Amino acid sequence: MIVALPKGRIANEVLNIFKKIFNEEFEFENRKLILKKAGFTFLNVRNWDVATYVQKQAADIGVVGLDVITELNSDVLEVLDLGLGKCRVSVAGVKGDNSYKNKTEIKVASKLSNIAKNYFSKKGIPAEIIKLNGSIELAPLVGLSDVIVDIVETGNTLRENGLEEKEVIMHSSARVIVNKNSFLTKKREILDLIEKIKEKNGS
Numbered sequence: 037m038i039v040a041l042p043k044g045r046i047a048n049e050v051l052n053i054f055k056k057i058f059n060e061e062f063e064f065e066n067r068k069l070i071l072k073k074a075g076f077t078f079l080n081v082r083n084w085d086v087a088t089y090v091q092k093q094a095a096d097i098g099v100v101g102l103d104v105i106t107e108l109n110s111d112v113l114e115v116l117d118l119g120l121g122k123c124r125v126s127v128a129g130v131k132g133d134n135s136y137k138n139k140t141e142i143k144v145a146s147k148l149s150n151i152a153k154n155y156f157s158k159k160g161i162p163a164e165i166i167k168l169n170g171s172i173e174l175a176p177l178v179g180l181s182d183v184i185v186d187i188v189e190t191g192n193t194l195r196e197n198g199l200e201e202k203e204v205i206m207h208s209s210a211r212v213i214v215n216k217n218s219f220l221t222k223k224r225e226i227l228d229l230i231e232k233i234k235e236k237n238g239s
């Protein structure tokens with residue numbers, strides 16, 4: 037069975053779950069992207085690519101944030117909420133300035149451009165989405181956008197930059213996802229691994 041694990045912010049907590057499952061050190065060596073252990077193959081994948089690997093069955097199972105699954109509209113089975121990487125996806129803007137609410141078209145900067153587009157479209161508010169790849173909070177500070185749609189956890193990044201959360205779009209946390217076909221063909225192995233993950237998560 038092939039398991040796609042994310043690099044980045046939730047990597048340590050996810051690797052820690054597998055460390056407990058195997059009861060030994062569990063890490064990708066140096067620059068190696070593949071780790072084989074106890075009949076499993078683990079792939080060290082960028083957070084954003086985990087859903088792609090699983091949807092296309094390059095991996096049977098993976099761990100990724102709900103924000104990413106929603107943004108990519110991934111066609112995968114979401115089987116377990118790990119409760120890690122908890123955050124919100126929110127509309128934020130300059131503190132005390134709500135003038136965006138009166139605009140005929142809002143400029144919205146975001147990495148989560150589909151979530152942003154769908155949110156304003158459902159509200160019937162015309163929005164120009166400006167796709168950025170990081171440091172989203174800069175955009176309203178330099179007039180690139182009226183507001184942003186971005187991840188908020190503690191709110192520190194917003195506060196440090198004179199911004200505030202205006203509207204919460206969704207809550208997110210890390211999910212275990214499974215390829216639909218793999219779930220049919222490798223059901224027992226997959227359910228067995230999910231049980232182990234559930235047992236060791238947070239223990």
Ligand SMILES: Nc1ncnc2c1ncn2[C@@H]1O[C@H](COP(=O)(O)OP(=O)(O)OP(=O)(O)O)[C@@H](O)[C@H]1O
Pocket residue numbers: 043044045046082083084085100101102103104121122123187188189190208209210
């Ligand atoms: N500040 C945060 N607090 C809590 N969870 C967060 C925070 N930022 C992101 N997350 C969650 O953790 C996941 C991983 O975030 P991370 O910053 O590692 O990846 P990324 O930079 O979005 O992805 P990539 O490395 O592929 O560009 C996000 O998809 C989200 O679900």
Ligand SMILES: O=P(O)(O)OC[C@H]1O[C@H](OP(=O)(O)OP(=O)(O)O)[C@H](O)[C@@H]1O
Pocket residue numbers: 169170171172173186187188189190191192193194
């Ligand atoms: O509410 P906080 O606890 O401050 O966390 C929110 C910040 O964390 C994420 O950024 P990240 O560190 O991943 O950087 P980037 O998206 O700008 O690359 C997110 O895009 C926010 O900027």
